[in-house]
Each structure stands twice: as C-alpha cells, then as structure tokens.
Amino acid sequence: MRALTLLGDRQLELLDTDPPPPPAAGEVQVRVKAVALNYLDVWGFRGMAFAKRKMPLVVGVEASGEIAAAGPDVTHLTPGQGVVMYGALTCGTCKACRAGRDNLCENVGGIMGFHVDGFTRDLINLPARLVVPVPDGVSLRDAACAPIGFATVQHMLFDNAKLEPGETVLVHAGGSGIGTAAILMAKQIGCTVITTVGDDAKAEKAKALGADHVINYKTERFEGVTRKLTQKKGVDVVFEHVGAETFNGSLLCLKRGGRLVTCGATSGPSTTLNLMQLFQQQYRIIGSFGATLKNIAESLDKMAAGLKPVIDTQVPLAEFERGLERLASRQVFGKVVVTL
Numbered sequence: 001m002r003a004l005t006l007l008g009d010r011q012l013e014l015l016d017t018d019p020p021p022p023p024a025a026g027e028v029q030v031r032v033k034a035v036a037l038n039y040l041d042v043w044g045f046r047g048m049a050f051a052k053r054k055m056p057l058v059v060g061v062e063a064s065g066e067i068a069a070a071g072p073d074v075t076h077l078t079p080g081q082g083v084v085m086y087g088a089l090t091c092g093t094c095k096a097c098r099a100g101r102d103n104l105c106e107n108v109g110g111i112m113g114f115h116v117d118g119f120t121r122d123l124i125n126l127p128a129r130l131v132v133p134v135p136d137g138v139s140l141r142d143a144a145c146a147p148i149g150f151a152t153v154q155h156m157l158f159d160n161a162k163l164e165p166g167e168t169v170l171v172h173a174g175g176s177g178i179g180t181a182a183i184l185m186a187k188q189i190g191c192t193v194i195t196t197v198g199d200d201a202k203a204e205k206a207k208a209l210g211a212d213h214v215i216n217y218k219t220e221r222f223e224g225v226t227r228k229l230t231q232k233k234g235v236d237v238v239f240e241h242v243g244a245e246t247f248n249g250s251l252l253c254l255k256r257g258g259r260l261v262t263c264g265a266t267s268g269p270s271t272t273l274n275l276m277q278l279f280q281q282q283y284r285i286i287g288s289f290g291a292t293l294k295n296i297a298e299s300l301d302k303m304a305a306g307l308k309p310v311i312d313t314q315v316p317l318a319e320f321e322r323g324l325e326r327l328a329s330r331q332v333f334g335k336v337v338v339t340l
Contacts (some may be wrong), residue, residue, distance in 0.1 A: 001016070001017060001018075001121060001122035001123050002015070002016065002017075002121060002122050002340075003015050003017045003038055003058045003117075003120070003121035003122070003252070004012055004053060004058065004059055004060070004120040004121065004317065004320055005057065005058050006044065006045065006056060006057045006058075006059050007055055007056050007220075008055055009045075009046065009047035010045060010046060010047070011208065012059070012321060013016070014318070014321065015056075016319070017121075018288070019122070019123050019244050020123055020124065020125045021057060021125070023069050023070060023071040023074075023231060024071055024125075025071050025072055025073045025124050026068055026071055026074065026127055026128055026129075026220050027062075027070075027071040027074070027125050027126065027127055028068075028070050028072060028077050028083075028125070028126060028128045028131055029067070029068040029069040029070075029073065029123055029124070029125050030065040030066065030067060030068060030083060030085060030123070030124050030125075030126060030131065031067075031068040031122060031123060032060075032063050032064075032065040032122060032123070032340050033039045033063075033064055033065045033066060033124055033140045033144075033171070033339065033340055034063060034064050034119070034140050034141050034144035034337055034338065034339050035060040035062065035063045035119055035120050035144060035337070035340070036062040036144040036145045036148070036149060036177075036336070036338075037062075037227050037323050037327050037335070037336040037337070037338065038061055038062055038149070038177070038327075039264070039266060039326060039327070040061045040111065040113070040114050040147050040323055041059060041060070041061055041113065041324060041327070042091075042099050042327055042328050043080050043112065043114075044057075044059065044061075044114045045321075045324055048317045049166075051137070052291065053114075054113055054235070055097050056087055057115035057116075057118070058113065058116060058118050058119075058120060058121050059112075059113045059118050059120045059320075060088050060112070060113040060118035060119035060120030060338075061112055061113035061114055061118055061119070061148065062087055062119070062144060062145070062148040062149065062212060062332055063084070063085055063118075063120075063144055063146040063147070064082065064083065064084045064085075064134065064140040064141075064143040064146075064147060064197070065082075065083060065084075065118035065119075065124075065140070065179045066079075066080055066081065066082055066083065066140070067079050067080060067083060067131075068123060070128070071128065073317040074128045076128075076181065077128055077133065080308075081133060081134075082131055082133070082134035082138070082140055082143060083132060083134055083260050084131070084132050084134060084143050084146050084296060084300070085112075085119060085124075085126055085130060085131055085132075085147065086102065086131070086132070086146050086147060086293055086296065087107070087111060087112050087113075087129040087147050087148060087290070088102070088108050088109075088110065088111050088112065088290065089108060089109030089110055089112070089116060089130075090102050090105035090107075090108050090109075090130070091105055091106070091107040091108070091109075091259050092129055093107075093108070093129065094106040094107055095229070098209065098276065100119045100292055100293070100294055101292060102290075102291075102292045102293050102331045103289055103290035103291060103292055104194075106274075107337060115279030120317070120320065120338070120340070122190065122340065125208045128295075130146075130293075132146075132293060132296045132297050132300065133195070133300075134300060135301065135303070135304035136304070137304050138300060138304050139305045141311070141314065141337055142303055142309050142311075143300060143303065144180075144306055144310075144337055145177070145309040145335045145337070146299040146303065147291070147296050147308060147316060148167055148290070148291070149178060149181055149335055150293040150296075150299035150300075150302065150309060151290075151291030151292075151298075151299045151301070152178055152263055152288070152290065152291050152295075153178050153181040153185055153239075153263065153299075154185065154287055154291060154295040154298050154299050154302075155275055155290070155291040155292065155295045156182075156239065156261045156263055156288045157169075157182060157186065157261070157274045158323075159288075159292075159295070160240075160255070160261045160286045160288045161237045161259045161261040161286060162259070163186060163191065163236075164189075164236075165189045165190040165191065165235055166191065166192075166194070167191050167235075167236035167237060168191065168192040168193075168194065168235045168236050168266070169186050169191050169192070169193055169194070169208055169236065169237040169238070169239060170194045170195070170196075170222075170226055170235045170237070170238045170239065170250070170253050171183075171186070171193060171194070171195040171211075171239045171241060172196050172208045172240055172241060172242045172246055172250070173195070173196060173197070173198075173199070173242055174195030174196060174209075174211060174214065175202040175205065175206065175332065175333040175334070176332070177243075177309075177310075177332075177334060177336075178241060178263070178339060179195065179239075180206075180209060180309070180310040180334050180335075181210050181309060181310075182193060182239045182305055182335065183195055183209050183210060184209060184210070184310075184313045185302070185307070186304075187210040187211075187301075188307060189211075192213075192214065193210065193211045193212050193213075193226060194211050194212065194213045194214075194225075194229060194235065195211045195213070195214055195215070196215045196216075196217045196222045196246075197214060197216060197217070198214070198216070198217060198218055198330065199216065199218070202214060202333055203216055205333050209310070209322070213225075213229050219324075221249075222246070222249060222253070223249040223252045223253055223312045225246050227252070228254040228296075232318075233255050234252075234253055234254045234255030234256070234258055235253055235254060235258060236255060236258055236294055237258065237259050237260070238253055238254060238258070238259075238260040238261070239250075239252040239261060239263065240260055240261065240262040240263075240264075241262060241263050241265075241266070242264065242265075242266060242267050242270060242329045243265030243266055243267040243268050243271075244265065244267050244268030244269065244270060244271045245267035245268065246267065247262075247271045247276075248271060248272075248273070251274075251277065251278075251281075251283060253271075254281065254283055256281050256282060257281070257282045257284070258281075258283060258284070258332065259283075259284045259285075259286060260283060260285050260286065261286045261287075261288050261338070262282070262285070262286070262287060262288065263287075263288045263289060270318065275340070279303070301306050309334065310333065310334030310335065311328070311334050311335055311336075311337055312332040312333050312334040312335060312336055313326050313332070313336045314336075314337045314338075314339060315336070315338055315339070316338070316339055317338055317340050319338075320338050323337075323338050324336075336337070
C-alpha cells in the first residue's frame, strides 16, 4: 500500500509498504479516503515538533475513510461504512477517558501524524473505540474536517465558553478552517458574530458566511472597532487562536465577566497580562485543546443537518505539499483537503 512519509524536515516521499494485518479483537481496519490539513501538518513538515519524533513518520492528523474490515468482536461497524478517526492514541482506561474527556487522557500515546504514524496511507488499523461513524448524507470529504476542524470549535464554543443564543462573539482569523466553522456554529444558534480577516476578499467571503461585522485587521485596530460596535460594552466571548499578537487586544474586547477561549498560538506562545484588569473585569480565560469523541459525533450531526465545512482547496495525494503551501500562505478561506 501507499504511505506518505516524512523522512526528515521538509522531506516527504510516497512509499510502498506492507499493508497492516487483519484487524484483531477490538480493532477495525480503515481504508483512508480523505485527509484534512491543519497547522499541525505544517509544523510537523517544518520540523517544529514539541516532542521527540522518530523518522520516518507517516503524516496526516485528520481524516475520514471506510471500514475495510472489522475485528471478530466488533459488531457496530461494518465493511463499507463511512467513518472518521480520532487523532490521538488515547488509553481508554484512565479516569479522563472513562469520563469521556478523551483530550485529557493521562496516558496518551501521541498525536497521529505528528508524534506517531498518521492517516495519509491507504489502510490503517485502529481500536474501534477511536472510530466514529459518518451519518448518511455527509460526504467523506466533508467528514474529514470533523475530527479537528469542526470538533475543536464545538469543544471551544460550547463545552468551554458555554456560548448561548443571542450572545456576541469575536472570532479571530475568520478565514481559517476553525474560524469559518466558528462563524457557522455561532450564527446557527443566533449569535452576533464579529470576525477579523487579513484582506478585503476574505471579508466578503466572511460576510457571505453570515458574519455580522468583519474587520480587516491590517487596516483597522480590531480592539477599537469591536468596542465601537458593542457601544463600549464588549463581547461576551472571544474565540482566540492567533496568540501573542492578538491576546491582550482580545481581552480589551471582552465585556465585564466575558469569556476568552483559546486553542492556538500561531503568532507566538508568550504574552504578558495585566492582572488588575483580569480580576477587576472578572474575565474568564479558558484553554482548550483538541476535542472529545462526543464532540466529533456532535460535529458530524451538525454536518448532517446542513452545516457544511468551508472547503478552500481539494488536492490529490500527489500534491500534498502544494496543499501545505496553500495552508501556510494564509491565503486560504476554509479547509484544505487531500483525497486518496
């Protein structure tokens, strides 16, 4: 079978390798059909790992596919069924896993495609508990965006920020994969959405998605515009994933008692805080990482109900690097998907 493999920093090669054995008890074998790209893929390709990795490494952190075979005791998943796969090797037995908090696993074996071999290969064996069925009516291309793209947003906005209908939310980088998903999910429940983008073309696309107000952060200070739009009251929730460049400005955009939820730091991991501002305004700052299996199922249900991910570019496996370049260029609006 084929496996797109990272041999070293920025050295990808499509290798022929032996297929996995038949799935054992408690396992399924999945034929991978689509891989959605994320910044984890870009960082891994560039060698920006946060833990030691062994090369060669099969890439791909988010994917969908079809059941090729099921282990002898697996009855709820059948050959030909569409599925998505959880992106980390969780233990399934620790307190967090037993409570359904998969992204807090105490014994995680690594992130697929980043620390351990990932999904960009024809076949993969996985524990059946880490596989989520795709509902009828959802394409495998769209479903590939559920495990990280949609589920991360589901976890951030609803598990952590507790976003409620009618609230106002500031979504940073509204043209990104998770930014577009955040706009869609917030508008679905009747929120007012303010979003930031880097150019006027993206601004028009964000408005077409439903954003109520769009700020070009290259020509305007998003803090001032947001305060003006909210009559200086501020927003209920800030959806933050940019990092150092926007973090303190994001705090200034919050109303008293507002919530900032963050899952990323693409512009840098370190900042300083005004602690008096923090406690006097009674801000709530919430870190959010990944998602749970339940969040993935919730995301797929939203897709089945008509909330489709925004796809910027679709490329074949042979053009994986072009997909990475497209994502890293920051010209994207939505997700980049690689088809196998």
